[in-house]
Amino acid sequence: MSERGRLANHAWEGLLTAHARMMRQFADADIWQDLSMREYDVLYTLSKYTEPLRIGELGRHVLLSQPALSRMVDRLAERGLLERCPDPADGRGVRLSLTDTGRDTQRRIGRRHAAQVARAVTAELSRDELQQLAAICWKLAGAGATNEDTEAERP
Amino acid sequence: MSERGRLANHAWEGLLTAHARMMRQFADADIWQDLSMREYDVLYTLSKYTEPLRIGELGRHVLLSQPALSRMVDRLAERGLLERCPDPADGRGVRLSLTDTGRDTQRRIGRRHAAQVARAVTAELSRDELQQLAAICWKLAGAGATNEDTEAERP
DNA sequence: TTTACGTTTATGCAAACGCATGGACTCTCC
DNA sequence: GGAGAGTCCATGCGTTTGCATAAACGTAAA
Numbered sequence: 001m002s003e004r005g006r007l008a009n010h011a012w013e014g015l016l017t018a019h020a021r022m023m024r025q026f027a028d029a030d031i032w033q034d035l036s037m038r039e040y041d042v043l044y045t046l047s048k049y050t051e052p053l054r055i056g057e058l059g060r061h062v063l064l065s066q067p068a069l070s071r072m073v074d075r076l077a078e079r080g081l082l083e084r085c086p087d088p089a090d091g092r093g094v095r096l097s098l099t100d101t102g103r104d105t106q107r108r109i110g111r112r113h114a115a116q117v118a119r120a121v122t123a124e125l126s127r128d129e130l131q132q133l134a135a136i137c138w139k140l141a142g143a144g145a146t147n148e149d150t151e152a153e154r155p
Numbered sequence: 156m157s158e159r160g161r162l163a164n165h166a167w168e169g170l171l172t173a174h175a176r177m178m179r180q181f182a183d184a185d186i187w188q189d190l191s192m193r194e195y196d197v198l199y200t201l202s203k204y205t206e207p208l209r210i211g212e213l214g215r216h217v218l219l220s221q222p223a224l225s226r227m228v229d230r231l232a233e234r235g236l237l238e239r240c241p242d243p244a245d246g247r248g249v250r251l252s253l254t255d256t257g258r259d260t261q262r263r264i265g266r267r268h269a270a271q272v273a274r275a276v277t278a279e280l281s282r283d284e285l286q287q288l289a290a291i292c293w294k295l296a297g298a299g300a301t302n303e304d305t306e307a308e309r310p
Numbered sequence: 311t312t313t314a315c316g317t318t319t320a321t322g323c324a325a326a327c328g329c330a331t332g333g334a335c336t337c338t339c340c
Numbered sequence: 341g342g343a344g345a346g347t348c349c350a351t352g353c354g355t356t357t358g359c360a361t362a363a364a365c366g367t368a369a370a
Contacts, residue, residue: 005273007285012177012272014292019174020218021296022167036328036356056318063175068357070320075356092318092365117167118160121295129291130162136288137169139279141176191326191358211348223327225350230326247335247348 015137025120031112035105038064040113042072043098043106046082052095054087081105170292180275186267190260193219195268197227198253198261201237207250209242236260 001009027037035043045061046053059069073096076082081102087093098106125133156164182192190198200216201208214224228251231237236257242248253261280288 001269001273004277004282004285005269007282007289008273008276008280009269011280011285011289011292012276014289014296015170015174017216017296018292019170020216023218038356054318061172061175063178065358066318067320067359071356074320087318090318090366094319114156114160114164118156118163121163121167122159124294124297125163125166125291127159127162129294130159130166132287133291134162134166134169136280136284137166137173139284140276141169141172142279193326209348220328221348222329222350226326229350245336245348249349 022120026113026116029112029116031109031116033105033109035109038062039072039076040106040109042069042076043081043102044110046096046098047103047106047110052085052097054093054095056093058096076102177275181268181271184267184271186264186271188260188264190264193217194227194231195261195264197224197231198236198257199265201251201253202258202261202265207240207252209248209250211248213251231257 023037032040041062042058045058055066055069055073058073059066062069064072073082073084073094077084080099082096082098084094084096087095121130178192187195196217197213200213210221210224210228213228214221217224219227228237228239228249232239235254237251237253239249239251242250276285
């Protein structure tokens with residue numbers, strides 16, 4: 001493999017390791033009430049959009065299989081945190097939106113989680129590093145969305 | 156929250172999004188044979204050490220609960236990919252090491268996965284960006300471990 | 311219209327997960 | 341040396357996940 005390829009793998013392993021260590025650290029904190037981090041992730045994603053979201057759209061932001069997401073939405077709706085309405089424009093689809101309770105819950109947990117993230121990340125990285133990390137990761141994130149099909153075919 | 160805190164959260168969300176998109180892309184590829192990515196992760200981690208690894212040590216590298224990891228080790232041992240031996244120096248402990256089959260399997264899959272990572276990541280990032288990403292992520296990764304012992308360095 | 315095919319979400323089922331806990335062992339301090 | 345506390349791994353149990361597939365709807369061509 002090329003030198004550049006090795007560097008890419010080193011960087012990716014670093015990202016994975018940072019992800020794992022930070023996630024564990026965040027999960028250990030006592031701020032999640034009766035939600036799992038995955039469930040919070042769903043609420044957070046919904047909170048970012050004013051328009052109701054389709055399940056498929058949600059699935060592109062959350063690392064979860066479609067059936068698992070479907071059932072998680074079930075449970076969250078059961079608990080009164082979000083609502084599913086049939087999509088008037090597409091009879092197959094479902095539109096998801098947070099209830100007031102769901103929005104409150106997301107905000108309450110989100111405030112503490114954001115503080116937690118800020119503490120953990122700013123403790124280790126300078127302002128320049130934060131900016132570099134953000135720019136690079138969002139670039140990578142965009143790539144994952146656009147390269148989906150071109151990556152599929154290959155020996 | 157401070158401007159720096161907001162930047163930290165933006166960077167972290169970018170990292171999460173990049174992680175999710177890349178992971179999905181990697182998982183979709185048909186290179187994993189009959190392993191899950193989590194199982195491969197265990198084999199890969201073991202492959203990096205010449206000495207047998209304790210389960211607890213393994214757990215610090217893999218984002219999985221201790222019982223889940225214990226059972227995964229069970230299954231991998233059952234399938235002949237790794238071996239568990241009692242630790243002579245600590246009666247509670249177990250020492251894990253890859254079998255030859257396990258090592259072969261890891262190498263075969265690892266080659267393709269590394270190529271996959273190199274393709275996906277180098278496609279989007281310059282050499283400088285790769286180096287910045289690696290340096291920053293490994294710094295963050297180290298931060299997550301700071302609370303406890305300084306561990307053996309990576310090969 | 312009818313047929314065939316793609317898309318979006320839901321369900322059956324076995325496998326895997328996390329939490330709580332237990333048993334075996336080590337360590338510390340008296 | 342022995343009691344109490346801590347560490348390491350395994351197991352019971354209810355919940356969640358992924359895979360395969362079905363069901364409902366949309367789209368386009370015959």
